[in-house]
Amino acid sequence: MISPAVPEIFEDETQSVVDTRTDTLQTLRELGPPDLVHLVKQPTKSATAKPAGVYHHVTGVDASSSASLAAYINTLTYSPFDKSHKVISGLYCCYNAFSRLDMRVQVQIPGTVESYCIDERGDKRVASEELWLETYLCSVLRAYSYADDGAGDTVKRIVGVRRFNPITSTEAEHKFLDAAERLFFNGWQLGSDPEIQVPNLVSNHLATGLLQYIHTTGRYASGINLFEKLRTRDPEISSLLARVFVSADEEVKAVQLLHEAVQDLPMDYSILDCQAEFLRSKGRGDLALEIAKRSVVSAPSEFGTWARLAEIYVSLEQWDLAILTLNSCPMFTYQDKDAPRLPEPVKISLPVLPESICDEIDDAGAVGDAELVHPTLRKLHAAGFRGTFLKAYILLTEITKKIGWDQLLRVRSHVFVMEEEYRHERHVSNTQPPSSRNASTTALRGTPSPHTNGHGEVEEKKEEQSSTEDGEAVDEPLTPGQSLEKPGHTVTSEAVKAGGEEPDPAHTAYTQFQNKRLCERWLDNLFMVLYEDLRVYTIWRTEMAQYRQQQLQYKKSAEEWEILGELAERLHHWDEAVEAYQACLSIRFSPKAMKGVLKLYEKSGDVRMILGALIRLVTWQYRWYSEFSPALLFTIRKLIEEEGAVKVRSIIQATSLPQHVLDLTHQYAALCAAFRSSGSDG
Numbered sequence: 001m002i003s004p005a006v007p008e009i010f011e012d013e014t015q016s017v018v019d020t021r022t023d024t025l026q027t028l029r030e031l032g033p034p035d036l037v038h039l040v041k042q043p044t045k046s047a048t049a050k051p052a053g054v055y056h057h058v059t060g061v062d063a064s065s066s067a068s069l070a071a072y073i074n075t076l077t078y079s080p081f082d083k084s085h086k087v088i089s090g091l092y093c094c095y096n097a098f099s100r101l102d103m104r105v106q107v108q109i110p111g112t113v114e115s116y117c118i119d120e121r122g123d124k125r126v127a128s129e130e131l132w133l134e135t136y137l138c139s140v141l142r143a144y145s146y147a148d149d150g151a152g153d154t155v156k157r158i159v160g161v162r163r164f165n166p167i168t169s170t171e172a173e174h175k176f177l178d179a180a181e182r183l184f185f186n187g188w189q190l191g192s193d194p195e196i197q198v199p200n201l202v203s204n205h206l207a208t209g210l211l212q213y214i215h216t217t218g219r220y221a222s223g224i225n226l227f228e229k230l231r232t233r234d235p236e237i238s239s240l241l242a243r244v245f246v247s248a249d250e251e252v253k254a255v256q257l258l259h260e261a262v263q264d265l266p267m268d269y270s271i272l273d274c275q276a277e278f279l280r281s282k283g284r285g286d287l288a289l290e291i292a293k294r295s296v297v298s299a300p301s302e303f304g305t306w307a308r309l310a311e312i313y314v315s316l317e318q319w320d321l322a323i324l325t326l327n328s329c330p331m332f333t334y335q336d337k338d339a340p341r342l343p344e345p346v347k348i349s350l351p352v353l354p355e356s357i358c359d360e361i362d363d364a365g366a367v368g369d370a371e372l373v374h375p376t377l378r379k380l381h382a383a384g385f386r387g388t389f390l391k392a393y394i395l396l397t398e399i400t401k402k403i404g405w406d407q408l409l410r411v412r413s414h415v416f417v418m419e420e421e422y423r424h425e426r427h428v429s430n431t432q433p434p435s436s437r438n439a440s441t442t443a444l445r446g447t448p449s450p451h452t453n454g455h456g457e458v459e460e461k462k463e464e465q466s467s468t469e470d471g472e473a474v475d476e477p478l479t480p481g482q483s484l485e486k487p488g489h490t491v492t493s494e495a496v497k498a499g500g501e502e503p504d505p506a507h508t509a510y511t512q513f514q515n516k517r518l519c520e521r522w523l524d525n526l527f528m529v530l531y532e533d534l535r536v537y538t539i540w541r542t543e544m545a546q547y548r549q550q551q552l553q554y555k556k557s558a559e560e561w562e563i564l565g566e567l568a569e570r571l572h573h574w575d576e577a578v579e580a581y582q583a584c585l586s587i588r589f590s591p592k593a594m595k596g597v598l599k600l601y602e603k604s605g606d607v608r609m610i611l612g613a614l615i616r617l618v619t620w621q622y623r624w625y626s627e628f629s630p631a632l633l634f635t636i637r638k639l640i641e642e643e644g645a646v647k648v649r650s651i652i653q654a655t656s657l658p659q660h661v662l663d664l665t666h667q668y669a670a671l672c673a674a675f676r677s678s679g680s681d682g
Contacts, residue, residue: 002664004625005353006076007056007160010346014040014053017343021093024341025102026120030191031142031205032095033340034059034161039076041085051088054349057340060143060164060628063094064136064175066115066127069105077109081351095142095338097190098134098183103127137179140166141190141209144216145337149631150598150617152591155624158339159348163621165628169674173219177226180210184230194334194387195303201236202270211243216630218637218677220248235261239270246278254278269299276308285315303329303388310395319403319411326395327416327523334387355660356622361589372557376536380563381529382570389522393570396526397533401572405534412527416519537567541576558587565596574600591620602635607643610635611651615665622664636668641679645669 011017018038034057043049062068073090092105101117115127143166148154155161167173187206192199201207214223227241238261245254258278261271272295279288292309299305306329313322385393400408417425519527547554556564565580578600581593598613614632621629640648652665673680 002353002355002622002627002667003075003164004162004356004622004627005081005351006079006162007351007625008054008082008349009056009160009342010348011053011055011343012346013343014051016053017055018091018093020341020343021102022118022122025095025100025118025122028095028097028100028338029335030338031097031138031145033057033338034142034146034158035061035063035095035139036091036093036340037073037076038091038093039073039087040089041082042088044084044086052085057158057161058164059139059146059161060166061094061139062136062166062172063103063132063139065132066105066113069094069115070107070113073105073107074109081349094135094139096131096135097138098186099131101125101131103131103135133179134183137176137183137206138190140176140179141205143628144209144212144630145205147628147630148621148626149595150591150621150629151595152620152624155591155621155626160350161625163626163628165633165671167213167217168671170676173217173222173675176213177222180206181226181229185234194332195307195391197301197303197330197332200270201234202240207240211240212630214244215247216634216637217675218641219675220244220250224248224250235264236268236270238265239268239274242271242274242278251278267294267298269295269302269305272298273305273308276312280308280312280315283315285312288312289316301330303332303391306330307388307391307395314395314399314402317402319399319407320415322395322399323411324415324517326392327517327520329388329392331388331392331520331522334389336386352623355664356619358616358619358623358658358661360657361616361620361623373559373563377560377563377567380533380536380567382533383563383566385529389526392523393526393529396530397571400530400534405531412519415517417516421516533567533571537571537573540564540567556583558584558590561587562590562593565593569596574603589616589620591617594620598635607639607647608651610639611648611665612655614668615652615655615657615661618665618668619661627667633668633671636665637672637677640669640672640677643679645673645680 009017015038017036021033021036036055037058038053038055041052041054058072061072069092073092076090077087079085087109089109090107092107094103095101096103096117101119103117104115106114106116117125117127117131119125143164146154146161147163167176184206185201187204188199188201190199190205192204193208196203199205210223210226214220223244224241227237227244231237231241238257242254242257242261245251245257255278258271258275261268262275265271272291276288276292276295279285279291289309289312292305292312295305296309306325310322310325310329313319313325382393403411544554561580561584565577565584568574568577568580578597581590581596584590584593585597594613594617598610598617601609601613614635617632618629621627621632636648649666649669652662652669655662669680
C-alpha cells in the first residue's frame with residue numbers, strides 16, 4: 001500500500017516534546033495519546049551545526065516488539081521532501097494503558113537499538129514480553145479509537161498524525177484476536193466510552209474495539225469464535241456474542257443465546273439491553289418495554305439503560321413518559337480522548353504526497369473562512385455537545401421531529417412544574433401547612449440538582465427557577481441590519497417558559513401540581529438549545545423561500561453552509577441538510593459536507609455517486625496522512641457485498657479522476673479481498 005507523507009513539527013529545544021510527554025503520563029486516563037515519533041536531524045553539509053528535533057504522531061504501527069518499532073523509524077531515514085538533513089537518531093514512544101507505562105525504543109543511526117519503559121514517575125524500567133503484548137493490543141485499539149469517520153473532525157483535532165491500518169491481513173487478525181483473548185478480562189482497566197459510568201467486563205474500550213473491528217471488516221466468524229471461547233469462562237459475554245450474531249444475520253441464534261443467558265443472569269443489564277435493542281429494531285416496542293424497565297432497575301446509574309427506555313417510549317409514541325424518562329437519565333461530564341500536550345513549535349511542515357494531489361479536494365480556502373461566519377451561527381451550542389448530552393439531545397430532536405415544537409411544549413408543561421405554577425404553590429405553601437409529602441413535593445422542596453458540565457454554556461439559574469429564563473437573548477437577526485420578521489409559527493421565548501395553554505385530557509394525571517416533576521437543569525438547557533436551533537433553522541428556510549420568490553441568489557460562505565447543513569441534519573431535515581452541504585461543496589471542498597452528501601447517496605442507493613464521494617473522501621484522508629478510516633472501509637465493504645467487487649472496481653476505474661487518485665480507493669477494495677469479504681470474489 002502507498003504510505004502517506006510524513007508531516008514534521010520542528011521543536012524549539014530538542015527533546016522538549018518527549019519531556020512534555022513524560023510529564024503528562026500521570027494525567028492519562030484511558031487508552032493514551034497517539035504514538036510519538038521523535039527524530040534528531042543533522043544538516044548533511046555541516047557536521048558541527050546544531051541538530052534539529054522534529055516529531056510527528058502515528059497510530060496503527062505494529063507495536064508487538066521493539067524490532068517492529070525500530071523498523072518504522074528506519075523507514076523515516078530517507079525523506080524526498082528534505083534532502084538537506086539526515087536522521088541521526090529516533091525515539092518511538094507508545095503508551096501501554098494496561099500497566100500505565102510509556103514503552104520507548106531509542107534507535108541510533110547507524111548504531112544500536114535500546115528498548116525500555118517509563119512509568120508515571122518518570123523512572124526507567126525494563127520492558128518484558130508481557131508488557132509488549134499489552135502495548136500491541138493498546139496500539140490496535142488506539143488506531144480504531146483515533147481513526148477519522150471521514151468527516152475530517154478527528155484529523156483536524158491533532159496536527160501531523162499518520163494513521164495506518166493496524167490489521168491488513170488474516171494473519172494480523174489472528175495475532176490481534178489472540179492478544180485480545182489473553183487480555184480480555186483485564187479490559188475494564190482501559191476505561192470506557194463517555195456514556196458508561198463504570199467500565200466492566202463487556203463495557204470497556206477493548207470490548208468496543210473488538211465489536212468495531214468485526215463490524216468494519218465483516219469478520220463475523222472470527223468474532224463469534226472468539227466470544228464463544230470467552231463465554232465459557234463468563235456467561236456475561238453472551239451479550240457481546242449476541243450482538244455479533246445479529247450483525248452476522250444470525251438472528252435465530254442470537255435469540256436462542258439471549259434466552260439461555262437471561263435464565264442464568266436474569267438481572268444482567270447488558271443482556272437485557274441487548275434484548276430490548278433487538279426487539280425495538282424489529283418494531284416490537286411493546287415487548288421491549290418491560291425488558292428495558294428491568295434493565296433500568298438492574299443498572300439505575302447507567303445512562304444507556306435509561307436512554308434505551310426513552311427510545312422505546314418514543315417508538316411507542318408515549319411522549320410524556322419519554323420526556324420523563326429522559327429527565328431521569330444520569331448525565332456524566334464528558335471526558336475526551338487522551339490528547340498529546342505539545343510545546344509551541346518553531347515551524348510545521350505538512351508535505352503533500354504526489355499520489356494524493358487532486359485539485360477537486362483542495363480545501364486550502366478553508367483557512368480564514370471562519371471569519372466569514374455570522375456570530376449567530378457560530379454560537380449554536382448543540383454543535384458542541386458530546387457524550388450523554390449529545391445522545392439526550394438526539395432523543396429530544398427525534399421527539400420534536402415527530403410531534404412538532406408546539407406539542408413538545410404542551411407535553412413539557414403537563415409533566416414538569418412550570419415557573420408560574422411553582423410561584424403560586426410557593427405562595428400557597430407559605431400561607432398554609434403542607435398537606436402531603438409525596439415524591440413530587442419532596443423533590444420540589446429538596447436541594448437542586450448539581451450543575452452539569454460546561455457543554456450547555458448557560459449561566460447558573462436561581463434555585464427557585466424550574467424553567468428557562470434566558471430565551472430573550474436569542475432573538476437577534478441572522479444578518480446585520482436585516483429587518484426580517486420572525487415566522488408566525490415560531491414560538492417565543494415566553495412560550496418556552498410558560499409551556500402549552502390547554503391540558504391534554506388523555507394525561508389528566510399530570511395536570512395536578514402534586515403529580516408533576518421538576519425539570520432537571522441540563523434538560524431545561526437542552527430545551528433552550530433546541531429552541532435556538534429551530535429558530536435559526538426557521539429563519540434560514542424563510543429567507544431562502546423569500547429569495548427564491550424574488551429570484552435572487554442566496555449567498556453564504558462555505559463555512560456557513562456547512563454549519564447550516566449540520567443544523568438541518570441535527571433536526572432530522574435530511575433534504576435541507578444535503579442542499580446546504582451541496583452549496584458548500586460548490587464553493588470549496590469540505591470533507592464534512594461530502595460525508596453528509598454521501599449519507600443521502602447511501603439512502604438512495606446510487607452506486608456511482610456513492611463511489612464518487614468515497615474516492616474524494618479517501619483522497620482527502622491520504623492528503624492529511626491517513627490511509628485508514630474504518631467508516632469509509634465499512635461503506636466500501638457493504639457496497640462490494642451488495643454490488644460485487646468487479647462492478648465496484650469498474651465504476652471506480654471509469655471515474656474521470658487521475659489514476660493515482662483512483663488507486664488509493666482501489667487499496668480499500670483490495671483490503672476487502674484480503675479479508676475475503678462477501679462479494680469480493682465477483
